[in-house]
Every structure is written in structure tokens, then in C-alpha cells.
Amino acid sequence: MKPLQGPFASVSFNRQVAANVITPLTVSVSGEITTNVAGSPIGAARTGGRISDVWISVAASGKDDTNTLSLTTDVLINGTTCLSTAPVIAHVSGEASQQKTTKVTGDTGVTQAVMNASANTVAPGDVITYDLTLTRTASPTTEMSHPVVVVEFEPAK
Numbered sequence: 001m002k003p004l005q006g007p008f009a010s011v012s013f014n015r016q017v018a019a020n021v022i023t024p025l026t027v028s029v030s031g032e033i034t035t036n037v038a039g040s041p042i043g044a045a046r047t048g049g050r051i052s053d054v055w056i057s058v059a060a061s062g063k064d065d066t067n068t069l070s071l072t073t074d075v076l077i078n079g080t081t082c083l084s085t086a087p088v089i090a091h092v093s094g095e096a097s098q099q100k101t102t103k104v105t106g107d108t109g110v111t112q113a114v115m116n117a118s119a120n121t122v123a124p125g126d127v128i129t130y131d132l133t134l135t136r137t138a139s140p141t142t143e144m145s146h147p148v149v150v151v152e153f154e155p156a157k
Contacts, residue, residue, distance in 0.1 A: 045122035064140035085114035
């Protein structure tokens with residue numbers, strides 16, 4: 001597919017299209033997450049461009065004040081990661097289990113994704129998959145639940 005041809009009303013027209021027209025890919029896992037998920041499909045790229053952001057949310061961040069409890073996500077294009085830093089949601093000792101997201105900056109126990117600019121390009125039909133890595137050393141007081149992975153796109157320039 002050819003990139004959109006100008007002239008456009010603004011220099012950021014392609015980004016406006018991505019934000020308002022190109023629907024992100026999303027996947028949600030219903031219920032508690034108690035084990036890793038590897039190589040699960042999210043979908044396929046509908047047009048050429050790049051993955052501009054990956055973020056995760058959980059309905060409940062779980063609770064374990066004694067042991068590590070965290071959820072890390074990787075997103076892959078045809079089997080190759082598009083991230084240089086994966087998003088992470090981790091329980092913070094003393095906090096109640098609560099909804100958390102890596103989309104918003106400044107929350108405790110959250111690491112936002114950093115895209116790998118040399119590995120985030122997609123072509124129509126590229127298969128997008130995800131991995132969820134759950135880190136814990138014992139049964140937590142409250143399990144993490146209802147994780148959602150979101151993959152945002154920008155069109156080719």
C-alpha cells in the first residue's frame with residue numbers, strides 16, 4: 001500500500017490518521033493470570049507503517065508483600081521483538097491490589113515500553129504476537145487479573 005499523498009492540512013496528518021483511524025490491536029485475557037503466555041496471536045498488520053507504542057493494563061495488580069510479583073509483556077512482529085524495553089506492571093509492597101496501566105506515567109511499579117526503532121516496521125499481513133511473563137516465587141495473597149495488551153500503529157510516511 002502506498003503512503004498517503006499530500007498536501008495535507010498539517011505536518012502531523014499521518015499521526016492524526018493513526019490516532020483516529022487505524023485501530024490498535026488489543027488482546028485481553030479473562031480472569032486471573034497464574035502462568036506465562038507465549039507466542040499468542042494478537043492479529044495482523046492491516047497496512048504498512050510502524051508500531052508506535054505497546055502498553056498493558058491489568059484490572060488487578062495482585063498482592064504479595066513477601067515475594068516478587070510482576071507481569072512483563074513482549075510484542076513480536078513475525079517472531080521478532082519490536083521492543084528495546086518491555087512494559088512491566090509490578091506489585092509494590094504495601095499497596096492494595098488495584099488497576100494499573102503502563103499507558104500513564106508516574107505510577108509506582110510501572111515500566112513503560114520503549115520501541116526498538118530498527119525493528120518496529122510492519123508490512124500488510126505481518127503477524128503480531130505477544131508473550132506475557134509472570135514473575136512470582138510463591139502463591140500471592142491476590143493474583144494479577146484481566147491483563148490487556150494494546151499495540152498502536154502509525155502509517156508509513
